[in-house]
Amino acid sequence: MPINYYIILAVSLFSIGVAGVLTRRNAIIIFMCVELMLNAVNLLLVAFSKMHYTAAAIQNPASAVGTDGQLFVFFIMVVAAAEVSVGLAIIVMMYRNIHSVDVNFLNRLKH
Amino acid sequence: MTLLLLLFIPLAGGITTFFLKGDKQVKSWSLLIALASLAVMGYNLYAWNELPKTYSVQWLPLLGSSFALKMDGTSALLSLLTGLSYPIIFIATLRNEYASVNRFYGLMLLAQAGILGVFLAADALVFYFFWELALIPVYFLCSQWGGEKRIAATFKFFIYTFLGSLFMLVGILYMYYQTPDLSFSLEAFYDLRLSAAQQSWLFWLLFAAFAIKMPVFPFHTWQPDAYEQSPTAVTMVLSALMVKMGLFAVLRWLLPIFPLANVQYAGIVIGLSIAGMIYASILAIQQDDLKRLIAYSSIAHIGLMSASLFIPNNSALQGAIIQFFCHGVNVLGMWIVVDLIEKQTGTRKMSELGGLAQKSPTLVILLVIVSLANIALPLTNAFIGEFLMFNGLFQYNVWIAAAGGIAIILSAVYTLRMIQSVFYGTTNGVTEKFINIAWNEAVGLSIIVVAIFMMGLYPEPVFRLTADSVTAILGFIK
Amino acid sequence: MKQIIDFAYLVPLFPLIGFLINGLGRNYVGKPLVGIIGSGAVLASFVVSLLLFNVVKAEGSPFTYHLFDFIKTGGLYIPFDLQIDRLSVLFMLVITGVGFLIHLYSTAYMKEESSVHFARYFAYLNLFVFSMLLLVMGANYLIMFIGWEGVGLCSYLLIGYWFKNIDYGNAARKAFVMNRIGDLGFLLGLFFILQQFGSLTYTTIFPQAGGISVGILTVITLLLFVGATGKSAQIPLYTWLPDAMAGPTPVSALIHAATMVTAGIYMIARSNVLYTLAPSTQTVVAVVGLSTAILAATIAIKQNDIKKVLAYSTVSQLGYMFLGLGVGAYTGAVFHVMTHAFFKALLFLGAGSVIHAMHHEQDIRKMGGLSKKLPITHITFLIGCIAIAGIPPFSGFFSKDEILVHAFAANPVLYWVGLLGALMTAFYMFRLYAMTFRGSFRGTEDQAHHLHESPWSMTVPLIILAFLSVVAGFVGIPELIAPDAHKLQQFLAPVFAASTQLQEVHHVSHSTEYMLIAVSLTLIVLSIVWAWLKFSKKPEMDDAQGLGKVLANKWYVDELYDVVVSKPLQSLGVVLNRFIEKTAIDGLVNGAGKLVLWGGRQLRLLQSGQVGSYVLWMVLSILILIVFTLFI
Known part of the structure; x- marks a missing residue:
């Protein structure tokens, strides 16, 4: 399958994520959109990594090109998991305090 | 080794002072350090x-x-001035009360270390380090123990001088990268062969820092405010010693490094200085606050010195160097008097004072002598310096000398006005409270008076001490 | 005998010691001892000066006495040297001689002062004598300048001696500042000399003067003359001297009549070579001197304060001395300095005696008829008046005549104008005399009751000075009367030798000279008689009107200076303080701070607190960056 398909898919996902973050006010949805953006990047990493690895292996079986990109995905997943746990905790606290998960209520920093 | 000791004593003394307790211990300890x-x-x-x-x-x-x-001779003279000023300051302000006295004296001694470091440094980085080290304690001293408007005044002072320092830092770093083996040493800077174009902008970077410190018109407006708001002991350090940092730096870090730019810009600097001298003298006549009056008078004197530094002849340079010392001593005397008047009457406004001559003849005699030195009457120390400087100025340009001469007349006007409004006339409600000069202030002033006459009558030792640095600088310029 | 030169330093040293003892020990030394120390120091100097006089009388060339190196740096060498020659010794004698008499007089005059102030007074007086001696004994211009400023300081201190009075303080300040203006000129003159000759020592400069261009010499001499106008109270800097009368009367006698104000004459006489070589300066000196003589004389006519009359008379007489210097009559000018020192000190001390008797009343309208109550003062004062008016054989005649004859030789106009001044002098002096001593007493009952002759320590100086005022003229008898009888001229010949060679001497024929003397004497006697008759019978009591009012107000010169100099300086200060310092410079500095604050306020608007807007900004920025990296 050509790499372009992956790229288009990833860009679409990423754009959806960005649009979501920009337009939605519900903290949980914003959160999900952030995850969407992260996973779009993951998808790209995996796709490019696979592509480079295959291309190099065909030309020269002993080439040193590894699958570092795919390894990175795990890092991102770990960070995202950590982020989610902290983020959800914040959202819970937020809900407890203001009985809402609307981020527009959180504008106290302005003052 | 003595050079290191010279720096180490106030530094270590200052740090130990922070840990002392009790008014008496702190004061006697710091006096001891100063004497050492x-x-x-x-x-x-x-x-x-x-x-x-x-x-x-x-x-x-x-x-x-x-x-x-x-x-060298000049830094020896200035170090002597620093060494002499501190005991005098500590003795004369012995009875002043300060909140958290240990910190006050500790910072004072740290400032001394910084000032001495500036006078001794032969490495640009060390020089910059001490330049800032001297500034920081003074910043805290002014902002914590100062008068009502201390925050604004200190802020102004700090921003002004800090801005100047940054310009200087840029200049120093640039020159550092120009040295063949990347060195900050003074000799390496002296050996730099900078092009005229490089010199012309580096000159202004460094001069900006020095000019603000001196201060030269029109960079002077921090000074009256800072002098007015600082506690008098700090004002003494500021005016007797810290302004000399700027002047001395010109001598060691500016003139020898940028000979071409000196020739190019000497006219501008001299013009500014002399204009500032007359300007400050006229403003001094307008002042009612004693501290501001002395501040402006000091600006006028500094103007003459900074002009003389840029005149490439023996007379002017020698005069300026002598005047470094004399101005320091004399202005110290003025501050002691202002301090004791303020302590006893609670005011520094000349319009509210008067008739102190009846109350304390000793004070009047001492102040009159110091004032006469301030207006450079012959046989006082300042006359030697001013005579030589005006002579040098005259050889440089007749008209500038004549214009500067106006300040001689104006200095008599404001100084005598001060003497008259403070001491002569009859006493009033404010001055009725005045008791007399205390022994410690009398001691401080007497030392100053002795110094005034000694140097005024027989300046020969100072000539001998500083002759080498004058010749060295003239050598660089030519 | 010549070894005495090695002790020349004693002359200024004695008064200095006196100053130190009286000044530092003022709380401990008792009044009588203060007087003895003060007067004794000056007397000792006088004795040494007499010995020195004997030595230099025998020797023509000047002696230099080296004390120590004062300024020695680079090519500049100014030693602290004393020079003893015929000119300086003459001044030393006058200073210490008259000075001693005035010290003696002061012991009685200042008796009412408390012991501390009494000591302070004598300390100042001794310091003055010290400075004045330094001025005349210095071997170079810098030492002269030290003395020059020193006497100015002492004058300041003594004018403001009664420091509680604000007006006196103002007068003292005015004197000092006016002197300072002159001193600036003097100082610039010194720098010019230093530049041209490379030295300030007289013996180095004068022989070289011929090699310098006339233009430069003119500038130098004019600058020095500016200094002289300040110190010796000439137009335009004369206004301080009348105000200086605020000081105690003996001070006025010593400083503001006999010695300090003649410093300018000494300076020019000392630099006679330079002045002779600069004829245009000489003209300026003569014209300024003569104008001052006339101006001051007109003012003196309408003054009612006994000391003010004498003050303006001093200004006027100093004008004559400058006239003498200007026309090259150096000996005449120095001669007049000497005789004037005697008779003007006498007049001031006489006035002091009157003021003492009248309990500090100085207005002559409230005096009158004092001749019977104060016989010694009266006789001596009359002698002084005759001497200053210029009646032979009193001393004033000889010295003034010498100046006027030289003026005639230079330009007859100078003579006739000068004669006019002399007539006015005679007139106002006898107006003063008549209103003070003639007629009937116009003071209060109380004053009349307490009128008394002064004690011996005041009258003895009066008698001695009166004697000197009578006989001092005989050292300078003009050739007209007896050939070779002008002892003073012979004595001073070495000092003025160079000038005499350079200057062609205009001789006036004897017949003309007789004629001039006859005319002037007749006119002077007439004006004396007129004044005497006019004011003995009907003293001038009303305030003057018309021109008289202008004169009484001193031609409004003080007011003019106030408007032209003081006020503009004040306003300039206010303008600079308010607009340049506060608005422009501080405004710029504070403006920089304000700009930062304003910028911060504007940027703060970006921070809305909405998470969405922050993200939007972020995304937009990233997009811009992408565009930037990809397409540019």
């Missing part, structure tokens, strides 16, 4: 021919900076 530092300086002069004039040890070899000190 004076003693070392005295020994240094006594054994002038035997002792080494330089000291150097590796400091930051990676950066090409070593902890290098160098004492």
Whole structure:
């Protein structure tokens, strides 16, 4: 399958994520959109990594090109998991305090 | 080694002072430190021919900076002034009360270390380090123990001088990268062969820092405010010693490094200085607050000195160097008097004072002598310097000398006005409270008066001490 | 005998010691001892000066006495040297001689002062004598300048001696500042000399003067003359001297009549070579001197304060001395300095005696008829008046005549104008005399009751000075009367030798000279008689009108200076303080701070607190960056 398909898919996902973050006010949805953006990047990493690895292996079986990109995905997943746990905790606290998960209520920093 | 000792004593003394408790202990300890530092300086002069004039040890070899000190005649004279001023300041303000006295005296001594470092440094990085080290304690001293508007005044002072320092830092770094083996040492800077274009902008970078410190018109507006708001002991340090940092820096870090730019810009600097001198004199006549009056009078004197530094003849340079010392001593005397008047009457406004001559004849005699030195009457120390400087100025340009001469007349106007409004006339409700000069203030002023006459009558030793640095600078310029 | 030269330093040293003892020990030394120390120091100097006089009388060339190196740096060498020659010794004698008499007089005059102030007074007086001696004994211009400023300081201190009075303080300040203006000129003159000759020492400069261009010499001499106008109270800097009368009367006698104000004459006489070589300066000196003589004389006619009359008379007489210097009559000018020192000190001390008797009343309208109550003062004062008016054989005649004859030789106009001044002098002096001593007493009952002759320590100086005022003229008898009888001229010949060679001497024929003397004497006697008759019978009591009012107000010169100099300086200060310092410079500095604050306020608007807007900004920025990296 050509790499372009992956790229288009990833860009679409990423754009959806960005649009979501920009337009939605519900903290949980914003959160999900952030995850969407992260996973779009993951998808790209995996796709490019696979592509480079295959291309190099065909030309020269002993080439040193590894699958570092795919390894990175795990890092991102770990960070995202950590982020989610902290983020959800914040959202819970937020809900407890203001009985809402609307981020527009959180504008106290302005003052 | 004595050079290092000279720096170490106030530094260590200052730090230990922070840990002392009790008014008496702190004051006697810091006086002891100040005297010790004076003693070392005295020994240094006594054994002038035997002792080494330089000291150097590796400091930051990676950066090409070593902890290098160098004492020539001028820095010896200024170190002597520092060594002499501190005991006088401490004695004369012995009875002043300060909140958290240990911190006050500790910071004062740290400032002394910084000032001495500036006078001795022979490495640009060390020089910059001490330049800032001197500034920071003074900042805290002004902002914590100052008068009502201290925050605004200190802020202005700090921003002004700090801005100048940054310009200087840029200049120093640029020159550092120009040296062949990346070195901050004074000799390497002296050996730089900068092009005229480089010199012309580097000159202004460094001069900006020095001019603000001196201060030269129109960079002077921090000074009256800072002098007015600082506690008087700090004002003494500021005006007697810290302004000399700027003047001295011109001598060691500006003139020899940028000979071409000097020729190009000497006219502008001299013009500014002389204009500032007349300007400050006229403003001094307008002042009602004694501290502001002395501040403006000091600006006028500094103007003459900074003009003379840029005149390439023996007379002007020698006069300016002598005047470094004399101005320091004299202005100290003025501050002591202002301090004791303020302490006893609670005001510094000339319009509210009067008739103190009846109350304290001794004070009047001492102040009149100091004031006469302030207006450079012959046989007082300032006359020697002013005579030589005006002579040099005259050889440089007749009309500038004549214009500067107006300030001589104006100085008589404002100084005599001060004497008259403070001392003559009859006493009023405010001055009725005045008791007399205390012994410690009398001691401080007497030392100053002795110095005034000694140098006024027989300036020969100072000529001998500083002749070498004058010739050296003239050599660089030519 | 010549070894005495090695002790020349004693002359200024004695008064200095006196100053130190009286000044530092003022709380401990009792009044009588203060007087003895003060006067004794000056007497000792006088004795040494007499010995020195004997030595230099025998020797023509000047002696230099080296004390120590004062300024020695680079090419500049100014030693602290004393020079003893015929000119300086003459001044030393006058200073210490008259000075001693005035010290003696002061012991009685200042008796009412408390012991501390009494000591302070004598300390100042001794310091003055010290400075004045330094001025005349210095071997170079810098030492002269030290003395020059020193006497100015003492004058300041003594004018403001009664420091509680604000007006006196103002007068003292005015004197000092006016002197300072002159001193600036003097100082610039010194720098010019230093530049041209490379030295300030007289013996180096004068022989070289011929090699310098006339233009430069003119500038130098004019600058020095500016200094002289300040110190010796000439137009335009004369206004301080009348105000200086605020000081105690003996001070006025010593400083503001006999010695300090003649410093300018000494200076020009000392630099006679330079002045002779600069004829245009000489003209300026003569014209300024003569104008001052006339101006001051007109003012003196309408003054009612006994000391003010004498003050303006001093200004006027100093004008004559400058006239003498200007026409090259150096000996005449120095001669007049000497005789004037005697008779003007006498007049001031006489006035002091009157003021003492009248309990500090100085207005002559409230005096009158004092001749019977104060016989010694009266006789001596009359002698002084005759001497200053210029009646032979009193001393004033000889010295003034010498100046006027030289003026005639230079230009007859100078003579006739000068004669006019002399007539006015005679007129106002006898107006003063008549209103003070003639007619009937116009003071209060109380004053009349307490009128008394002064004690011996005041009258003895009066008698001695009166004697000197009578006989001092005989050292300078003109050739007209007896050939070779002008002892003073012979004595001073070495000092003025160079000038005499350079200057062609205009001789006036004897017949003309007789004629001039006859005319002037007749006119002077007439004006004396007129004044005497006019004011003995009907003293001038009303305030003057018309021109008289202008004169009484001193031609409004003080007011003019106030408007032209003081006020503009004040306003300039206010303008600079308010607009340049506060608005422009501080405004710029504070403006920089304000700009930062304003910028911060504007940027703060970006921070809305909405998470969405922050993200939007972020995304937009990233997009811009992408565009930037990809397409540019």
